[in-house]
Amino acid sequence: MTSSLGLWQRAALDVLFPPACVACGALGREPFCPPCASSVESPSPGSIPSLPAVDWSAALWAYGGAVAVAIARLKYRDGVEVARPLGRALQTEVRGFKLDCLVPMPLNEARLRARGYNQARELARDWATPVARAALRRRDDRPNQVGQTMIERQANLCGAFTAERRYVEGRRILLIDDVVTTGATAQAAASALKSANARWVGLLVVATTCLRDPRIDIVV
Numbered sequence: 001m002t003s004s005l006g007l008w009q010r011a012a013l014d015v016l017f018p019p020a021c022v023a024c025g026a027l028g029r030e031p032f033c034p035p036c037a038s039s040v041e042s043p044s045p046g047s048i049p050s051l052p053a054v055d056w057s058a059a060l061w062a063y064g065g066a067v068a069v070a071i072a073r074l075k076y077r078d079g080v081e082v083a084r085p086l087g088r089a090l091q092t093e094v095r096g097f098k099l100d101c102l103v104p105m106p107l108n109e110a111r112l113r114a115r116g117y118n119q120a121r122e123l124a125r126d127w128a129t130p131v132a133r134a135a136l137r138r139r140d141d142r143p144n145q146v147g148q149t150m151i152e153r154q155a156n157l158c159g160a161f162t163a164e165r166r167y168v169e170g171r172r173i174l175l176i177d178d179v180v181t182t183g184a185t186a187q188a189a190a191s192a193l194k195s196a197n198a199r200w201v202g203l204l205v206v207a208t209t210c211l212r213d214p215r216i217d218i219v220v
């Protein structure tokens, strides 16, 4: 809840998590130190696939360079430490938006157990907008999507999410995720939210891999 935290809370967080580069960890500047920032690229226009169930979408950066390093840290090593500055960067993208709740992209249970945390949930911490934790569920019997094409992913993900109408109906919802690749996962999630009568669904991600090989090995 960066915008509404008291000064002492902000100061305490700065002690626990001093400003640091999300890629190399150098103290002093976030989200990237100057050397790492030199490899960071903005997403090109239209770099998130057009998704029928998504009303608005944005990515902070193109996947690659220091951004890829930061994503790897977020997923595999330093999730909580890296998620806070990345979450703050995400918040700047939707400043002024009227949002009722955030929905972090759910992990399936097996992956959640293996990783110990959901990186999308970590990105959604400390926002003024509440997180609707029970709004969206992911079935856990789907095979891993790594290496699949968009069409294969869409078929795999059909019915993969269920939304809880009482947390969703009539609401303006922002889906949060770390990476969008083909957009099949986001489309399936947003479609479930719309089926439960969400009024508006936005998608905000840290990075997009669009313009790269969609078979790139990113574990979602």
Ligand SMILES: [Zn+2]
Pocket (backbone or CB within 6 Å): 021, 022, 023, 024, 025, 026, 032, 033, 034, 035, 036, 037
């Ligand atoms: Zn750095």
